[in-house]
Amino acid sequence: MPLPNFKRAYPNNRPLPETGLWFAINQHGVIVLANEDKLRLPSGTSHLPGIERPANAILLGEVNQVACLACTVPDDIVLPDGYRALGLRDLYGRLDDTLYVVAGYATQMLHWQRTSNYCANCGAPLMPIPNEWGKRCPRCSFTAYPPVSPCTITLVHDEDRILMTHKRGWGPRYGLVAGFVEPGETLEQNVEREIMEETGVEVADIRYWRSQPWPFPHQLMCGFYARYAGGDIVIDHDELDDARWFTADDIHNGRPALPAPLSIARQLIDNWLASQSPAARR
Ligand SMILES: [Zn+2]
Numbered sequence: 001m002p003l004p005n006f007k008r009a010y011p012n013n014r015p016l017p018e019t020g021l022w023f024a025i026n027q028h029g030v031i032v033l034a035n036e037d038k039l040r041l042p043s044g045t046s047h048l049p050g051i052e053r054p055a056n057a058i059l060l061g062e063v064n065q066v067a068c069l070a071c072t073v074p075d076d077i078v079l080p081d082g083y084r085a086l087g088l089r090d091l092y093g094r095l096d097d098t099l100y101v102v103a104g105y106a107t108q109m110l111h112w113q114r115t116s117n118y119c120a121n122c123g124a125p126l127m128p129i130p131n132e133w134g135k136r137c138p139r140c141s142f143t144a145y146p147p148v149s150p151c152t153i154t155l156v157h158d159e160d161r162i163l164m165t166h167k168r169g170w171g172p173r174y175g176l177v178a179g180f181v182e183p184g185e186t187l188e189q190n191v192e193r194e195i196m197e198e199t200g201v202e203v204a205d206i207r208y209w210r211s212q213p214w215p216f217p218h219q220l221m222c223g224f225y226a227r228y229a230g231g232d233i234v235i236d237h238d239e240l241d242d243a244r245w246f247t248a249d250d251i252h253n254g255r256p257a258l259p260a261p262l263s264i265a266r267q268l269i270d271n272w273l274a275s276q277s278p279a280a281r282r
Helices: 095-117 187-199 246-251 264-275
Strands: 006-008 021-024 029-033 057-062 068-071 083-086 151-156 161-166 177-180 203-216 220-229 240-245
Touching: 006 095, 021 095, 029 095, 029 177, 057 095, 057 203, 095 203, 151 187, 151 203, 151 264, 161 187, 161 246, 187 203, 187 220, 203 264, 220 264, 240 246, 246 264
Parallel strands: 021 068, 151 220
Antiparallel strands: 006 057, 021 029, 029 083, 057 068, 151 161, 151 177, 161 240, 203 220
């Protein structure tokens, strides 16, 4: 997803500005003004009672020269009339695209702030490293930084059909093979291994397409295409309860239900479908 208007605050050594756009987050999601058709983020310094100049506020950057501030709102604060907390999945398509991605960034950074108070090595309280997002242990010098977990997600294609997978609890929706990259593994090796382990299928011509931050809580989804190269589908029942081929016609006819438009899974599928259209084949 492009971020044409977002400029990251880095190094993060500037004082908090007096005004800005608030990405205020509680346990339910991002707090928005929801009394109009289009959702708005709170702005200024006094529009959200209970969180003015909160101690944990951070400056994430700027959108069109407007500061983007993030903070955690304690769960005991009752939101005033007109305000609602919405999860990122519910915000998709209802906020400007750039602000939506910044909301995901805010969510990841606040999750990091909340979960990085103590040294993982010796248990002492961690201290901020000046001009960085990282933290250092004053006792043992262990350092920690906001985590990003790389994952691959791959559309396996074979002529006019693609391999789609289903997990328990997904209802009618099918997705694509995905998995976390293991230590010591390349992205391409991960693509091959995950597809073999989950579906028993061999692939070739692995091609990187694009990536997407996936803040649930901190994955980086790396999207690939791969060509089917052999093998029958044999699913890993610990991971999946079904995997099967669907043709472009099946999908155009509504079978199966597809992943949500915000996901790179859906974007991989839509991009492949476009390449299968009669106009694209000419
Ligand atoms: Zn330590």
